[in-house]
Amino acid sequence: MACSLHPRGWSRGAEGGEKRGMLLRFAPVLGCLLLGAVAVAAPKLCYGEATQEDGADLILSHGVFYPVQPPRKVEGSLAVRGGRIVYLGPDAGAERLRTPKTRVIDLKGRAVTPGLIDAHSHLAGLGQSLEQVDLTGADSYGEVIRRVREAARSLPPGAWVRGRGWDQNRWPDKRFPTHQELTGAVPDHPVWLTRVDGHAALVNARAMQILGIDASIKDPSGGRFLRDEAGLPTGVLIDNAKGWAEGRLPAPSAEDRRRTLRKAALHCVERGLTTVTDMGIGDADYRAYKALKDAHELPLRAALFLTDDKALLDAWLARGPEIDPDARVTVRGVKMYIDGALGSRGAALIEPYSDDANNLGLLVSTGAHLEDVARRALAAGFQVAIHAIGDRGLQDIQRMARLGIIASMQPTHATSDMPWAGDRVGTRRLQGAYAWRKVLDAHGRLALGSDFPVESADPRLGLYAAVTRQDLQGNPPGGWMPGERLTREEALRGFTLDAAWSLFLEGEVGSLEVGKRADLVVFAQDPMTVPEREIPRAAIDYTVVDGQVVFERGTNERGSGR
Structure with a gap:
């Protein structure tokens, strides 16, 4: 299985108060680990109408909204003021917030979800x-x-x-x-x-x-x-x-990094992503992010995880996390690796590969190193993400859930790997792989993503893979290992609220609630009701971040993702 495990600790408050870190014992099953140090308590938000002393900046009217929290469909309007949601409910309530300066988008029955979040990407x-x-x-x-x-x-x-x-x-x-x-x-x-x-x-x-x-x-x-x-x-x-x-290849220039980073960000918002991660950045990448943010040229949110480099970590662990009050660029995570990947036979297995009898894979970090960095990172207030694919890296889903580890998994890995994964590990071991339903049944959390550019950055492909476990041609009939399929509601939650929770952003984004930041996606076709085969083709009409339209189909058509 290919999953990322994001163990997360508990606390109350971001700046102070009681803090309790959690450290995994690195039991050697196919996955990536996040140990969280500080959780942000979500604000108490009401559902419905906010105060009306000012008008709305943006109103989306006559739509079908999927707030995720609470988990029900709302037909009506959503209003935004100052980058935050101030109303969600019947159309008449939003009309009272309309002024001559309000931008109104008549959805004409189109579907709206929270902005989609990729919990594991690059x-x-x-x-x-x-x-x-x-x-x-x-x-x-x-x-x-x-x-x-x-x-x-x-x-x-x-x-x-x-x-x-x-x-x-x-x-x-x-x-x-x-x-x-x-x-x-x-x-x-x-x-x-x-x-x-x-x-x-x-x-x-x-x-x-x-x-x-x-x-x-x-x-x-x-x-x-x-x-x-x-x-x-x-x-x-x-x-x-x-x-x-x-490390010996020619390094890109600072301008190269900024240009390609902005190109990637635009690529993502065109596909409905409003928050992404960058798992394993160095100092030069951080400077590129900061430059784009300071120049107001970063159209989405980015949660950054530092790469496992001694000098880099020494400096950042002494400095502490960087929590952006605008929630645009945050640096509060460290990324490490237990092993390699299944496709290249680098995932570390307890028993040899079924198709390579002399190969147990590769342990790319020692247990002592993982524990040392994890303890230091948690003590400094950082989350720890650990790539763990083979069963020498992670074995027990029930224990994972009990410890509060977040399973950060990539649905399209399953549909990409299904033609050959059984050859690598055999039928018995495959039962613990790509096991989304087993994680939920154990009362664990699923933070879904793509691991792009390993897979496509398009989250519609992830939603489709999660609910069908089929390729785009509809194979295999009924889905691969279909008992692990998710419902559409579970898949959407994994790409929104639970992904936000894994990044300590659930108080800001991840659901359409009054008081939260107005990150959302407008679909031309409703991904929650169209036939499953049509989910990947549900066109993105608008992507909104902080109440600002950062993509509109037709004005920058190349971003439709179709």
Whole structure:
């Protein structure tokens, strides 16, 4: 299973009062962990009408609203003043808040949900991927090479060719590729191609020469340079081997980071996302976020988790979390890794892979390191997120729920992995994988996301996968392991209120309640009632953040996501 586990502690109040941290004992099942240090008490909000001494800035009238909390449908209008919801109820009540300056959008029966939240994503990585060679969906190694060769033709001599999205599980020969064909097709440019899961990369001979990868190189702890029978590197780098080499790639400029980050943010709001995460950022990424926020060029909210780097963490743990009063950019989390990914056979298993009898996967961090950083982070008021995919990383869903760990899971991982996941772990172990219903039945919380750019950033695909467990062609009939399907209401809550709760933002966003920030999405077709197969095609007409329309279909049509 691919899930992120976000253990969260309890407290009352954000600035002071009683604080009680929670530390997991790192029991070695397929997932990512968030240990929370400080919870924000949600304000006591009324449902209905707020005071009317001032008019509304924005009214959405004649609509169908799904507040999530309370969990029922409301037909009528929603009014916004000062970026917050001041009314939700019958149309007549909103009319009393209308002034000549009020912008009124007549929904004509269209559906409105809270702004959608991706609880596990990588916004900076998405921005970079949008400017790289797109290798997603390539059904053969030859197709990967064709796309890379075509991209190289437009680059200056010797420039790096970067790409992302290849997946050998889609190819007729499902073995990892070797560099020789790639080197033959693109000999003069160094090439770096990130696998779809972000846990492996393929490089050509020119790149290996620049990076110093040859037969003498040693595998780092928690990583692997794949080799041929003669002991020579094949060009595939797994987990910490990839991390070692990635640190030697040319770094993007500050302007590059700001440009690609803004491009990614616009990509997201066009698809109905109003809050995202960035799991594992460095100082340069943080500065790019801050620059965009200060320039009012960041159209959504971002919850940032620091990468597991000693110098970075030492500085931030001494400084403490950065809680934005506008809830636009918050830094209150630390991201660590127990293991790698299932697709590249880096997920750490108790028993060998069913399709690789000599492989138990990779533990990319030691237990001592995980515990040390977790204790220090919690003491400093930071949340701890731990990537844990294999069953050496997490075993017991019931215990996870009892400890208050939040399962941050990605529905589209299940539908992407279902053709080959059984080959990796076998039927018995598969029963504990992608187990959304088991988490809810154990009274755990589901914070849903996509892990983009590993998957598409489009949350409609996540909603569809969660309720059908089918691919976009409707396969398999009835869904894959259908007992784990979610209802539409559960899926929407996972992409809104419970995702907000996992990020300590539930007092601000995640539901359509009076007093909360006006983050919402207007759909052309109602995703809660259309036939399941039509959920991915339910067009986004408006995305609203803090009461401001940040996307409107028709005015910037490229953002429709269709």
